[in-house]
Amino acid sequence: MKKRQRKFRANSSGQLLIVAALAIAILISSTAIYVYELSKETNSEDYSAISNFVLALKQSTRNAMISSLANVSNGGKKNVLAANLNRLSQVFRSINNLGICQLAFTPLSDSNYDSGTWLSWNISDMGVSSAYANFTLELYGMAMNVTLNYAVNVTTAITLNGYFTKLSGNEKLVNLTCNVYNKGEPGLAKNMTFFYERLGSWLPVDLSDNLSIMDYGNGTCRVSFTISTPSNAVQVSAHIYDVRDIFVQANTTCYEI
């Protein structure tokens, strides 16, 4: 009997070793999987933090461009854009908890843009105020290094066209259609002023001229007013501030229909 028990124990000690080996194998593989998952999770968290940071940075650069264009279009100096972007870049360099942040920029200079801004107000029927700059973000973090190139374009444009109908004597009813665009999409105007040319001088159109402005809220507005001028071609100018305080103007010549 004792001999049989001893034989059974000897047999089952081999099985025990196999079970122990199996347990160790499971332990090692589960540890390996856990470590792999953990490293993957850390990476995704880093990506999330960096993508959020980039989103915020792009927003700030866009705001700086809007501010600069509003300033330049209202008579500010052209170097305002570079000065504002420099200041923003310094702030990002001085405080960033993700690592060392270098934001470089190049204001566009070509046939239209000068130091990153383009004010085109003298072309007939159309006016453009625009700012454009290329940015390079270099982020040297603990977890990873990121280099990102992007461009920011802020543009407000208007188109202006119209005609007049003769009333009595020199009196004319002018009808205008004005469209406001932000980067090609319909935009909103905050303030509109209209002028017309009479005997070589520009006169503002006001309520005494029966000024009527119908803003459709989709970037289009129809304007009508009555003026007294002997000319057969009426020069009209629209001065518009969009909702971001960016100024743009356009001129058009109205003829009788």
Next chain:
Amino acid sequence: MKSQNRGQIRIIEAFLAALIIFSSFAVSSNLSVRQNVNKSEDLASIGLQALVKLDSDGSLSKYIDCGNWTALRDALNIVLPAGICFNLTVYNDQMQQVNTAVISNGGFGSQQIAFVQYICASQSMVFRCYIIHLHLAVAT
């Protein structure tokens, strides 16, 4: 000799069992820490996205320029999900505090506090940079 070996195997088995138990403890404690970190980072992400949303039309800098702290608090209350406490401090680019009133919607009862640093550039003609510190916690 065989009986001596059997004793050694028992010791090895006991050692392995202890190892398994301790490693399971170690793994489970790590897992709980990981989840807390995730919660905090989610909260920070929510806070940052709320600030970006407010800043997208320039209203964030307008509230600060005007010193309209009540409107800023109300706007944050609307943009952030319900049940999140916040405390916001605005600094200028010289790191001097700008807000003259507390911008908060209540006390922080939670142990999990997320921190968000946001740089707000104004859209107004006079360019200004603000550094915003936002602390967030889940209301308990």
